[in-house]
Amino acid sequence: MTTASFNRQFSDGQISLMLPAPAKLNLMLHIVGRRTDGYHLLQSQFQFLDYCDSLHFQLNDSQQIKLVSSIADLPTEDNLVVKAIRKLLAFKNIELPSGVDIRLDKKIPMGGGLGGGSSNAATTLLALNHLWSLGLSIDQLADIGLSLGADVPVFVHGFAAWAEGVGERLTPIELKERWFLVITPTCHISTQEIFCHPELTRDTEIMTITRALDQGGHNDCEAIARSLYKEVDEAIIWLSRFAPAQMTGTGACVFAGFDDVDQANAVYHQLPNHWHGFVAQGKNTSPLHKTLAEITLFSAP
Numbered sequence: 001m002t003t004a005s006f007n008r009q010f011s012d013g014q015i016s017l018m019l020p021a022p023a024k025l026n027l028m029l030h031i032v033g034r035r036t037d038g039y040h041l042l043q044s045q046f047q048f049l050d051y052c053d054s055l056h057f058q059l060n061d062s063q064q065i066k067l068v069s070s071i072a073d074l075p076t077e078d079n080l081v082v083k084a085i086r087k088l089l090a091f092k093n094i095e096l097p098s099g100v101d102i103r104l105d106k107k108i109p110m111g112g113g114l115g116g117g118s119s120n121a122a123t124t125l126l127a128l129n130h131l132w133s134l135g136l137s138i139d140q141l142a143d144i145g146l147s148l149g150a151d152v153p154v155f156v157h158g159f160a161a162w163a164e165g166v167g168e169r170l171t172p173i174e175l176k177e178r179w180f181l182v183i184t185p186t187c188h189i190s191t192q193e194i195f196c197h198p199e200l201t202r203d204t205e206i207m208t209i210t211r212a213l214d215q216g217g218h219n220d221c222e223a224i225a226r227s228l229y230k231e232v233d234e235a236i237i238w239l240s241r242f243a244p245a246q247m248t249g250t251g252a253c254v255f256a257g258f259d260d261v262d263q264a265n266a267v268y269h270q271l272p273n274h275w276h277g278f279v280a281q282g283k284n285t286s287p288l289h290k291t292l293a294e295i296t297l298f299s300a301p
């Protein structure tokens, strides 16, 4: 894709782009070991959800990065969107090619194990690689992403994946695109809090991908999260009355899958008043890559 063909999308003279940053689910999350640097070795199935934050990028001649976001109490420089831009420029060893105004509309709950921050970073990497014509490959962007967080590469690649290593060794998988009811407890669980816990089990037997796809699996972080956060425990107990329920990532969100949307909605409508949640469909191709493919000549995975 050439810059010219890309820029022709914006005939009003403004170079801007609006892109989704989807949530993900870990349909299973096994911890099979630990590296010497403390990072955990995982086996996980990732699938995207058609439930997304939205990012709007607009280039200008200000020579500044301006981020407007709905996240309270998070300094701009700590936002993964800005961290992604800094990493991108450092990798290319360049100054800011132009000013950029970014608006981030959050819908994905933070600290919920839905990967929102990592997804925002991945969308930023792909968007600015295009808008600034940096010419980096997906693999290069995934490497930059990995330095921001273990979850970023899967969002950069954009295919449902069997993940190993710390989450960066990805094999595409074809999963049924079921409907999920996701309960979003109000507690915010830090990934580090779970991974540092002395009672976390780190010795689940290594599985082959074939067995994992046949039999599924569990989430090794769930027992710790349930013991620390009553809300997570209660949500799993409640949702298990309707379908097998699990936690995603290191929590706090809890989900169950249904074969059709009506079933998922029927359970959603029975959610106790003090709980929040949403129904969304699992997607094997990221909504980000689908949108990019529609508006540019970018090829979806």
Ligand SMILES: C[C@@](CO)(OP(=O)(O)O)[C@H](O)COP(=O)(O)OP(=O)(O)OC[C@H]1O[C@@H](n2ccc(N)nc2=O)[C@H](O)[C@@H]1O
Residues within 6 Å of the ligand: 026, 029, 038, 039, 040, 041, 042, 112, 113, 114, 115, 118, 148, 149, 150, 151, 152, 165, 166, 167, 191, 192, 195, 248, 249, 250, 251
């Ligand atoms: C375990 C997962 C599954 O999706 O949990 P969620 O964050 O989505 O809940 C992710 O891979 C998390 O990825 P991400 O949230 O990007 O984690 P990072 O920022 O890289 O790491 C946060 C902290 O978690 C620990 N960490 C993270 C990933 C990993 N494989 N082993 C670890 O021990 C490290 O202590 C690290 O300092």
Ligand SMILES: Nc1ncnc2c1ncn2[C@@H]1O[C@H](COP(=O)(O)OP(=O)(O)O)[C@@H](O)[C@H]1O
Residues within 6 Å of the ligand: 074, 078, 079, 080, 081, 109, 110, 111, 112, 113, 114, 115, 116, 117, 118, 120, 121, 189, 191, 249, 250, 251, 252
């Ligand atoms: N753009 C962003 N969106 C969400 N969280 C962000 C963002 N930038 C930085 N963060 C930080 O990352 C943490 C983890 O966020 P998130 O990715 O939503 O959770 P999880 O890793 O549990 O899925 C947040 O608590 C917040 O401090």
